[in-house]
Amino acid sequence: MTGSSREIALLTNPTSGKGKGARARAAVLPRLRAAGIAVRDLQGGNADEALDLARQAVADGVDSLVVCGGDGMVHLGAQAVATTSTSLGIIPAGTGNDVARYFDIPRKDALAAADRVIAARTRTIDLARSGSSYFVTVLAAGFDAIVNERANRMTWPKGQMRYNLATLAELRTFEPLPYTLELDGVVHRLDAMLVAVGNGPSFGGGLRITEGAVLDDGMLDVVIIKTMTKPDLIRTYPKLFKGTHVTHPQYEHHRVRTVTVAAPGIVSYADGERFGPLPLTIECAPGALTVLC
Structure with missing residues (x-):
């Protein structure tokens, strides 16, 4: 899918990594838009609001939900996109960043991580589920x-x-x-x-x-x-x-x-x-x- 035909939602936790999330967002937003991707710039005031924003973006049909933060943001994003056709992208900006490790997504270079989003290569994986939570x-x-x-x-x-x-x-x-x-x-x-x-x-x-x-x-x-x-x-x-x-x-x-x-x-x-x-x-x-x- 070409950049000009893609729409993503970029969801940021500005407090991830003591402000690293906000800095990463500032770096990757122009990079993604320069690639011709339509970007919804989302930022929740708390986890519940962020999840509501993510779910609304998925319901609206964005191609990808890209989370900017740590494993907590990946966790939140997974709740919104699990079992849907919307893919999850990751700009690592947290403490542990284990999910980024799983996929060798650059953990110290937000622009390199953004380039993974731009390239749009995907892998389908399992989740673990308890009730309605993943x-x-x-x-x-x-x-x-x-x-x-x-x-x-x-x-x-x-x-x-x-x-x-x-x-x-x-x-x-x-x-x-x-x-x-x-x-x-x-x-x-x-x-x-x-x-x-x-x-x-x-x-x-x-x-x-x-x-x-x-x-x-x-x-x-x-x-x-x-x-x-x-x-x-x-x-x-x-x-x-x-x-x-x-x-x-x-x-x-x-x-x-x-x-x-x-x-x-x-x-x-x-x-x-x-x-x-x-x-x-x-x-x-x-x-x-x-x-x-």
């Missing part, structure tokens, strides 16, 4: 969710170090949780440090918790980290960046189409956003998202 990356449902809660309350430092410090802070008091899991109809009861449900392989800025997850295989990857000592958890944590934790004896991996996760007192996170309290049932939604990449 996620792209990983659902955190244990120690990792508690870390997310703390990290989101922190204003310093930026980037991955925020998650590292939140991990160390929560580790002092954390105890294993009693889980009930239903994996494709089979019930498991066990104590574990965390359970993660992956559509993709990483979250939290490159933590490859669900190493091996494939975005378009019609399956979810459920990883269980069973009870381990706190020193062992600290030693294992750095291995998440390379996915080498998979050799640990307390690591367990299942590939399923549907999973129900229950544990007391846990609010799950997905794509770095609060997703909902447990218990939750999550299923794979094959081919539900088309990404400009």
Whole structure:
């Protein structure tokens, strides 16, 4: 499709990356228009307003919704375009930018990311779905969710170090949780440090918790980290960046189409956003998202 016949909605979170989102938008808007693309420049005052704007643009028939921000904006955009013919574009401008990592979209060069949008190459992938809500990356449902809660309350430092410090802070008091899991109809009861449900392989800025997850295989990857000592958890944590934790004896991996996760007192996170309290049932939604990449 030529630039002159395309219309996109550019949806920006101006506060992403402490203003990085607004700066990225200012850079890419003229680039996109110079390519002959009709651009709706959208900016919500809050997440609800932004989602309303995104859904209206999709209902109006834009070819693509392009989000300018972090994984939270990708998450929001996915709610608007899932199962539609509207593709999702990404201008990374957040902290973790895991979805951009999945597609090798430039994370430090907004103009190069905009050129991916202009090129209009696409890939269709699965989403994970719980009720009417979707996620792209990983659902955190244990120690990792508690870390997310703390990290989101922190204003310093930026980037991955925020998650590292939140991990160390929560580790002092954390105890294993009693889980009930239903994996494709089979019930498991066990104590574990965390359970993660992956559509993709990483979250939290490159933590490859669900190493091996494939975005378009019609399956979810459920990883269980069973009870381990706190020193062992600290030693294992750095291995998440390379996915080498998979050799640990307390690591367990299942590939399923549907999973129900229950544990007391846990609010799950997905794509770095609060997703909902447990218990939750999550299923794979094959081919539900088309990404400009």
